[in-house]
Amino acid sequence: MNENxxxxxxxxxPDNWGDxxxxxxxxxxxxxxxxxxxxxxxxxxxxxxxxRSSFHEPLPQISNNPAEVYEDxxxxxxxxxxxxxxxxxxxxVHGGGNVIGMLAELLAAGLNANLGGRDQAPIEVERxxxxxxxxxxxxxxxxxGVLVTGTSLAxxxxxxxxxxxxxxxxxxxxxxxxARLTAYxxxxxxGCIAKAMDVVGLGTEALRMIPCDASHRIDLPALAAAVAxxxxxxxxxxxxxxxxxxxxxxxxxxxxALAAFCRAQGLWFHVDGAFGAMAMLAPSLRPLLSGIELxxxxxxxxxxxxxxxxxxxxxxxxxxATHLAAFAAPAHYLGREARGLxxxxxxxxxxxxxLSRGFRAxxxxxxxxxxxxxRLGEVVAxxxxxxxxxxxxxxxxxxxxxxxxxxxxxxxxxxxxxxxxLDRLNADIVADLQEMGIAAPSTTVIDGCxxxxxxxxxxxxxxxxIHALVDAVxxxxxARTEEPGTAS
Numbered sequence: 111m112n113e114n115x116x117x118x119x120x121x122x123x124p125d126n127w128g129d130x131x132x133x134x135x136x137x138x139x140x141x142x143x144x145x146x147x148x149x150x151x152x153x154x155x156x157x158x159x160x161x162r163s164s165f166h167e168p169l170p171q172i173s174n175n176p177a178e179v180y181e182d183x184x185x186x187x188x189x190x191x192x193x194x195x196x197x198x199x200x201x202x203v204h205g206g207g208n209v210i211g212m213l214a215e216l217l218a219a220g221l222n223a224n225l226g227g228r229d230q231a232p233i234e235v236e237r238x239x240x241x242x243x244x245x246x247x248x249x250x251x252x253x254x255g256v257l258v259t260g261t262s263l264a265x266x267x268x269x270x271x272x273x274x275x276x277x278x279x280x281x282x283x284x285x286x287x288x289a290r291l292t293a294y295x296x297x298x299x300x301g302c303i304a305k306a307m308d309v310v311g312l313g314t315e316a317l318r319m320i321p322c323d324a325s326h327r328i329d330l331p332a333l334a335a336a337v338a339x340x341x342x343x344x345x346x347x348x349x350x351x352x353x354x355x356x357x358x359x360x361x362x363x364x365x366x367a368l369a370a371f372c373r374a375q376g377l378w379f380h381v382d383g384a385f386g387a388m389a390m391l392a393p394s395l396r397p398l399l400s401g402i403e404l405x406x407x408x409x410x411x412x413x414x415x416x417x418x419x420x421x422x423x424x425x426x427x428x429x430x431a432t433h434l435a436a437f438a439a440p441a442h443y444l445g446r447e448a449r450g451l452x453x454x455x456x457x458x459x460x461x462x463x464x465l466s467r468g469f470r471a472x473x474x475x476x477x478x479x480x481x482x483x484x485r486l487g488e489v490v491a492x493x494x495x496x497x498x499x500x501x502x503x504x505x506x507x508x509x510x511x512x513x514x515x516x517x518x519x520x521x522x523x524x525x526x527x528x529x530x531x532l533d534r535l536n537a538d539i540v541a542d543l544q545e546m547g548i549a550a551p552s553t554t555v556i557d558g559c560x561x562x563x564x565x566x567x568x569x570x571x572x573x574x575x576i577h578a579l580v581d582a583v584x585x586x587x588x589a590r591t592e593e594p595g596t597a598s
Contacts, residue, residue, distance in 0.1 A: 124176075133177055138216070144188070145195060145209055148570065152547020154193040161186050193550055197570035200579060201544075201552030203357060203385055203414055206568035210480045211419040214473035225467040227444065227457025236458065236471035242478060243410070243426050246390050248403030254430035256461040257471050260423035261384035262302035264409030267425045267436075267462055269293070269306040269349065271407060272378035274436035275429075276348035282436075286311065292340045294318045295351035296328035298358055300382060303351050325515055326361035328352070330371065337375060349378045354399055354408075355386025358554045358563070360520035362386060366401030373404075381405045384423075385567070388415035389518060391487035395494060398518070407433075412474045415490050415519075417569050422470050425462070437461055493519045493566040500564060500576045509584060513556040522554060522561040525587035533560035535590060542586045549579045 124130040164186060194204035223232040240255035258264050274281060277289055291312055295303050297319045304314045318336045321329045337347045350372050352363040365381060372379035381387070381402055387410035389395040390402070402408060407427045412418035427433035438460040446452050459465045478486070497519045504510045504523045514522040524536045536553065537560055543549045554563045564579060 130176065133180060137180065138213075140184070141212060142209060145207075145212070148195045149197055151196065152193075153196040153198050153550045154544055155190065155547055156545060157190040161190065194568070195570075196550070197568050197572060198549040198575045198578060199568060200564040200566060200571070200575075201540075201550045203565050204567060205411075205414045205417045205420075206570055207413075207419045208417045208477060208481070208569070211417070211473040211477050214476040215419060218469035218472045221469060223469045225469055225471070226459040226465040227446075227454065228451050229454035230451075232469045232471065233454065233458060235469075235475050239471050239474050239478075240424070240426060243424055246483070247387065247405075247408060247426065248390075249408075249426060249428055252430055253426055253428055254433040254461060255424060255426035256458050257467075257474070258423045258425060258462060258464075259421045260413065261382060261409040261411050262300075262305070262423075263463075264423050264425035265300075265302050265351070265380070265382055266306040266309060268351075268380040268407045268409055268427075269303075269310055269312075271427055271433055271436040272349040272380060273310060273312070275378050275406075275432050276346065279435040290316070290345045291348045292316050292318060292345045293349040293351065294320055294333055294336060294347070294377075295382075296320050296322050296326075296353060296356070296363065298322055298326050298328075298356040298361060299351060299353055300357045300384065303382065322361075325517070326356055326359050328363045328368070330364065330367055333368075334371065337377075347375065347377055349380060352379065352381045352405070353386070354381050354383035354402060355389070355518060355520075357384070358520075358556065359514040359522055360386070360516070360518040360565075361514075362398050362517055364401070365399060366404065369401045369404035372406075379404070379406045381408045383408050383410040385411060385414040386518060388486075388490055389494075391416075391483050392491040392494075393487070394491055395518065412477070414567055415493070416474075416477065416486055417489065418474050418477050422474050433461055437463070489569045490519075493568075493571065496566050496571060496573065496576055497521050497564075499573060500566070500580070503577065503580050507580065507584065509587060510580070513559055513561045519566045521564045521566075522556050523564075524559060524561050525583055527587065527591040530591060535587070536560050536562055538590055539583055539586045542590075543579075543582050546582075548582045549575075551579065 193199050195206050223230060225232055225236060236257055243255060244251060244253040276291060293307060293316060304317050307317045308314050320333045320336060323329050340347050350368060352365050352368045354362055369379055387408060389399055407425060409425050412422040413420045434456055438456060440446060446455055458467060497516050500521045501512060501516045504512050509526055510523050511526050512523045524532060525539055527535065540551055540553050540562055543551065551562050551564045554561050562583060
């Protein structure tokens with residue numbers, strides 16, 4: 111009987127390890143070539159209808175040759191990715207990735223470690239990453255933290271920890287009961303804050319969206335007035351979320367003032383530092399985040415400015431006991447012990463929502479180890495310098511108008527023309543640039559106006575890419591305003 115028959119236990123290992131080794135080497139070579147040549151391709155290209163419809167094929171029932179499946183990947187998937195490895199991807203807040211992080215993903219997949227818990231080296235890697243984050247932010251050495259998919263989940267965890275701090279751990283069993291909790295953030299905050307309030311059962315109406323000043327920072331007197339009104343009405347204010355880099359314009363709230371306000375008011379102070387927290391790596395930018403070291407918790411991403419491949423986010427909490435109280439749920443089937451493989455408590459699953467967790471810490475750890483924080487900080491500082499160069503070019507062009515201050519690395523502007531719908535015109539210019547593969551900015555709305563939004567995160571972006579973007583905006587703006595009816 112063949113040893114690979116079902117009766118003897120069919121394995122998914124290859125019949126010929128040499129063939130799979132050869133294919134694996136080819137995959138690595140191809141992806142390194144893909145990254146090395148990214149500038150030579152369009153930023154993005156639309157998927158043809160026949161390729162899109164091919165993904166409606168039925169569920170495969172029989173085995174396929176791995177080499178043929180890989181060719182399918184090369185033909186149907188590789189050419190039609192979002193394009194954020196490209197130096198002229200300047201739209202949404204996406205990092206460009208790095209080759210060491212890519213290879214770390216291969217190593218992590220080979221280990222196939224579940225980082226929910228147990229006594230294993232991968233968890234020590236994650237704990238070291240958390241200690242490094244604490245050091246970067248100026249948090250205590252014994253701060254708690256856990257790696258997550260991204261800051262959306264990190265902010266959700268921050269809301270849960272703040273709720274537990276406000277009501278005590280019994281809220282996990284008893285629920286909110288009659289407590290009417292209210293939270294506060296600016297109108298420029300990311301939508302994941304409202305979603306977190308929804309998910310934890312507090313409701314989006316319990317999130318007060320506070321007006322901003324001319325620099326798109328939260329208005330502190332308006333915040334104080336909102337908290338006072340809620341307390342007077344019988345509500346229980348419990349949380350303020352500050353922004354270290356708003357998603358629209360990159361604005362940074364006065365974190366030191368927010369920290370002082372929260373301390374005086376007995377409120378939990380959480381900072382959404384999805385990308386902006388990484389400015390702590392650049393000495394020239396660190397003063398912008400003064401006060402982040404005073405926060406009770408911070409959510410941040412490694413897959414943006416630190417260039418770690420997706421996905422890799424983090425929540426860090428100053429008080430480890432409060433963090434643990436919000437999530438720890440020992441279960442007999444986990445078989446925890448003081449010794450052996452089941453040792454090592456508390457486990458990462460005690461600090462968040464996931465029991466099954468991949469080894470995403472390895473790509474963060476290897477990125478930091480290989481490049482060092484000084485070089486990563488230089489990437490952050492350079493992207494801010496490029497943003498200033500872009501802003502200066504926009505300000506010098508009579509046909510362009512900047513719509514927001516440049517706090518860090520995001521520039522919001524628009525093309526101006528007479529007798530046209532400027533919102534429609536600028537949205538069309540952005541779509542033109544994307545479809546032509548020249549550049550990929552995005553749009554947002556600033557003070558009621560549609561803006562072309564250039565978010566500069568990619569470590570591959572150079573000054574010529576900035577000027578190529580502006581040149582293309584001017585060219586398409588002129589073309590559209592000279593064609594009757596195109597911008598009406």
